Amino acid sequence: MPDRIVKQLNTLEKLAAYTGPWQAFHHASKNLAPRLEELQHRADTEDDVLVIALVGGSGVGKSTLLNALAGDTLARTSEYRPCTEKPTVYHPPGVTLDFMDWDTVSGSALEHLVIVDTPDSDTIAKTHRERVVEVLGKCDLILLCGSAEKYLDEATWSILRPLQGERSMICIETKSQGESSPIEAHWVGRLEEENFTVSAFFRVNALRSLDRKLAARASTPEELDFPKLECFLRDELSAERIRRIKCSNFSGLMNKTVQALETCVTESEPRLAALAEQLDTVDKALTREILTVIERRLFTESHLWTYALGREMGLRAKGFVGMLYRILESIRTLPARLSGWLPWRRSGSGAGRQAAALLTHNELFQDDLELANDEMALLYQTRQSEIGLAFAQAGFDRPDSAAGLDAFRQCINERVTAVLRGPARDVVVLRARRLTSWPMTLLSDALPLAFLGYASYDVVQDWFQGIALPVGYVSHTCLVLALLLGVELAVLMGIARITAWSARGAALRKLKTALSGTLHLFKYEQDILQASLEIRDSVKSLKTL
Amino acid sequence: MQGATLGEALIGIEGALGELRTALTEFPEVKTTVFTDSDAWTELLTYKLVPHLGGGGCLVVAVTGGTNTGKSTVFNMLLGHNTSPVRTTAAATCRSCLVANQRRYEEALAGKLVPEFTPVALERAESIVLRESSPDTLYVALQDDLPDDLVLLDTPDIDSIDKDNWTVAQHIRTAGDVLVAVLTGEKYKDERVVAFFREAHASGRVVLPLMNKANPANDFEIARAQLREFQKDVGLTDTVSFVVAHDFNLVEDFTSQPIQQLDDTGTLHSYIESLDVPAIKERVFHDTVSHFNTAAQRFLNNVETQSQQYQDVLATFEALTRTFAMQYDPAPGADIGGLFHTFVQSKRGPLDKAMGTASRTVVKGVSFLGKSVGNLIFKQSTLETPEEEPSDALLHAAHAKQLERYTLELSTALYEKALPLEPPFNDLVTARLNQLDPPQTVATVTDATLQAKNISDEFRAHADRMLESWWQDNTGKRRIIEGLDKILLLMPAAIAAPLSFYTAGVGTPEAIMVAGPIVEQFIARVVEYQFGDQMFNFLAPWRKEQQACFHSALMNHVTGPAMTELKQLVATLDGDAMTQLRRCMDQCQTAS
Structure with missing residues (x-):
C-alpha cells in the first residue's frame, strides 16, 4: 500500500473515532465508520480476485447469463418471479471468500474472477433487495443486466445510485435478438443522464449460448456479443486491469468519503x-x-x-x-x-x-x-x-x-x-x-553627623580652655539631635509612603x-x-x- | 338525504383542508411535513369525491402498468385504432392521453372529466411521446364510436425513473374508475407495480389484470399462475383477467384483434361495455369514501399527535423559564436589621423624634470613631481592605450580572431543547433564537427586571410597605412596641434626672445621657434581630416578587419570542380549521 493511502486511512480512522463535543461533526464521523471499514477492507484485498456482480431487475436473465458463462445449470431459472432467492457465487477452485450463507459453486475456469448472481432488486420480496445491496457492497465490477422488456428500472437504479463512482459498470443487454439493438442508445443515454459511467456494452442471448454450450457445439453468430463477453472476462481482465479497476473503485469511494467530510466541515x-x-x-x-x-x-x-x-x-x-x-x-x-x-488571623480571604x-x-x-x-x-x-x-x-x-x-x-x-x-x-x-x-544614606546621615561633630568640637575646645560645660548643654544637644533625627525619620517615612504609592x-x-x-x-x-x-x-x- | 349529508361533510372537509393549508402558508416546511403522504387521499377528495357529487360522470377506464409493458399497444387494441404511438424503447409514452366521443371530448377539454390534468386537444399523435409539454398535460382525442358513458385513458408508466411521472401515476390512480393493469412476465411481481395496484384496489378502484406478451403454450398456463400470484399480492378477489399472447402482432392490423378474457369467451372490450356504469360508479364512490375516511382519520390523528408534541415542547420551555427565574437570588445591600427600628422611630411624636435624632447622632459619631480605629488596626494587622457595604452602582452591577447569566443560560437551554426536535420545528425555534441578539436581549431583560431602580431602595420601599400594613393591622402589638420605644427613649433621662439631683450634676448623669442612646439602639437592634425577621419575613416575599418580575421579563423577551411561531403553529393545528375538519370527519363517518 502506498504511503499516501496509509496516511489517508490513518487520518480517517482518527476522524471516525471522534466522540468529542462537536455534535455537528458526529453525524459525519458516524457515517464515516462503515465507509472506513470498507476502505480498509478494499485496501487490504487489492491483490485478491475480482468480484463481479450480475445485477438487474427480476426476469431479465441474470441467472441464465451466469449459467451460460459457466456452461452449466448452476442457478435455477424460471418464468415465475422472483426466482433467485440467494446469491450464487461462481468462483475458481481454491478461492476462499467470506460469503456467508450464499450458494457457492467452485470450478470456474476464470482464475481471477468471482461471479456472483444476485436476486432481483425490484420485486415485492424485500429481503432480496437487501441481499443485492450486500453483494454490491462486496463486488468490484457490476454487470448491469437489462432486457428490451425491462431496462429502465428505478428500483435497481436507486440501489446503484449511492455507489456512483465507486464501482465500474458494464451494461449487458440480455435476451437480445436481431441485428441491431433498439435499446442500447436509449439505455446508455438515460444512464449517463443519471451520471452513471458505463465502460462497456454487450448484447447477448444467454439462452442460445447455454444451449450451444450444453450441446457442445461451436459458437454461432446468433449468440451476438457473447463470445466477446467471454473473451473480455477471460483475457482482457488481466491482473493489471483488475488492479486498475480496484484502484479506481477505491479512489472513488475515498473521494466520496472525503467529499462528504469536507462538505460537513465547510458548512x-x-x-x-x-x-x-x-x-x-x-x-x-x-x-x-x-x-x-x-x-x-x-x-x-x-x-x-x-x-x-x-x-x-x-x-x-x-x-x-x-x-x-x-x-x-x-x-x-x-x-x-x-x-x-495569632489564633484569630483567619479573617477575610x-x-x-x-x-x-x-x-x-x-x-x-x-x-x-x-x-x-x-x-x-x-x-x-x-x-x-x-x-x-x-x-x-x-x-x-x-x-x-x-x-x-x-x-x-x-x-x-x-x-x-x-x-x-x-x-x-x-x-x-x-x-x-x-x-x-549610599548617597541617600550619606545624605540623611550628614546632618546628624555634622551636628554631632560640631557639638564634639565645642566640648573638646571648651575642655582645652578649661571650661566645664554645664549639664544643660548635653541635654540640650541631645534634644536637638533627637529632634533632627525625628524630622529626618519623618521625612524618610513620608518619602517612603510617596514612593510606595508610585x-x-x-x-x-x-x-x-x-x-x-x-x-x-x-x-x-x-x-x-x-x-x-x-x-x-x-x-x-x-x-x- | 344521506347523500346530501355526506356531500356536505366532504365539501366541509375540503374547505377545512384548504383553510388549514392557508393557515400554514407562513410555515412552508411545516406544511410539507403535516401534509406528508396526504397527496393520495386529498387528491381523491378534490378530484374524485367532490366532483362526483355533481353527478353525471362517466366511467374512466385507464390503461396502466409498468415501463415497457405495452400499455399503448393494449390501449390501441382496445380502441381498435392506432391513436397512441408505440415504441420499442421503454418509457416512450410520457404524457397521458384521453379518448372520448364528441360530448365527453368537449367536457374533457373544458377540464370537467379529470380535473387534475391540464387538457389539450391532441393534434399530433407524436406529442404523447415527446417531453415538450408539462407532465400534467392530458391530450384529448376524439373517437365517435365510443359510448357516451365511457372514456379511455392511456398513461405513462407507473414505475418510471422520471420523478415527474410519479405524481402523474397518482393522478391517474385517482382519475380512473376502472384500471386495466397491463402486466408482463417480467413485471407482474415488481414491488412498485404491486404497490400501485394494491393502493388502487384499496381506494376502491376496479382493477382488471391483463397479462401482456404471454406465452400461449398449454392454454396460457404460465400466465394463469402469474396472474393468480398478482391477484393475491394486490388483494384482488373474484376478478376477471385478460391475456394478450406474445405473438399477436404476427397478424396484420393487430389493432383489430380482440383482447381475450381468460377462462371465458368474452373480450376486454365487451366486458367494459357490459359494465353497469352507475353501479360501478356508485361502488367506486362508496369504496373511495371508506378508504378516504381511514386515510383522513389517520391524518387527523397524526396532526393531533404532532400538535400534542408541540404543546409538550411549549410546556417544557415554560418550565425551563421558571427554573431559571427561580435561580435568580436578589440580595438587598442595606442591612435589614435596622429597618423596623427606623420605622418605629419615624412614628414618634415631634419631641420624641428630636430626642431620637440626637441620640442617633451620638450613636453614629461613636460608631464612626469605632469603625475608623477598628479599620486602621484591621488594615495594619491583616493588610486587608475591609469588606464594605457595596455601593449602589456595584450592587446594581452584581444583580445585572446575575440576570445576564440566567438569561443567557436560558437561551442556551432553549436552544439545546429545540435542536433535537424534528427538522422543520427545530428550525422554527432556533431561527427565532438566532435572531435574538444576546447583548440586546440581556439589556432588555435587565431593564425590565431592575427597572433602572436602585435595588436597595427598592427593597427598602418594599419593606416599608410591609411594615406600614403591619402597623395598620396590629393595633395591640403596636401599642406594646410604642410603649417599649418610649421606655427605651426616656429611660436614660428618667434615670439621669434624680441622679443629677443627688450628685449635683457631676459626671454620672452626663455619662448616662451619652451611654443611654447607645444602650437604647443596642437593645432595639438585638430585639429586632431576634424577632424582626420572624415577625415580618421581609426577604422571602421580596425575593419572590423579584423572581416573578424576572420570570415575566424572560417570558416576554426570551421564551416568548422563541416560542412565537411554535405557539402560532399549535394554535393553527388546534384552531378552527381543525375543529371543522374533525366535525366534518365525524359527519362523514356517520353518513357513510
Missing part, C-alpha cells in the same frame, strides 16, 4: 471562525472586568504597598538613620507579622497579606494566592454562559462549567502571582534600593500590560475549539493528499 467553517472570534472578544472583555476587580482589591489601598516597601527598605537600610528606620519599621509592621501567628508576602522577598506565609472570589466567579460564569450559547448555536455540547471555573481560578491566581512575584516586586525592590543607596502605580501598569491581550481564561472552550479546528485541518489535508 460549519464560518461558525467556527465566528466562535473563535467571539471567544477572543469575550476573553478580552472578561480580562478587563477581572482587572478592575483586582485593581479595586489590591491596588487602591496604599498600606499594602507601604508595608511591602517598608519591609524591603528595612532589609537594606544602612547608616545611622537607616538603623533607626529599621527599628521603627519592625515595630510598625509588628501587628501584621504577628497576626500570622487573606489575599492582601498574601499579595504583600509575594511582593517582599521574605515570604512569611506559604499559602497560595487565592484571588478569585465570588465576584470574579460571577463575572466568569456570566461570560461562560455567553460562550455556552454561542457554542450551543454552533452545534457543540456545552462545555463542563465547573471544571472551567476551577481552571479559571487557577489561571487568574497564577497570572497575578507571576506579576506580583516578578515585575511588581522588582518595582518595589528597585525603589527600596534607591531609597537605601510603586503601586508602576506595578499596576505592569499588571495591565501582563493582563492585556487574550489570557485564555476559557481553557476548556479553547481546547474544544482547537480540536475542531484540527479536525477541519486534517480534512483539508485529506483533500490535498
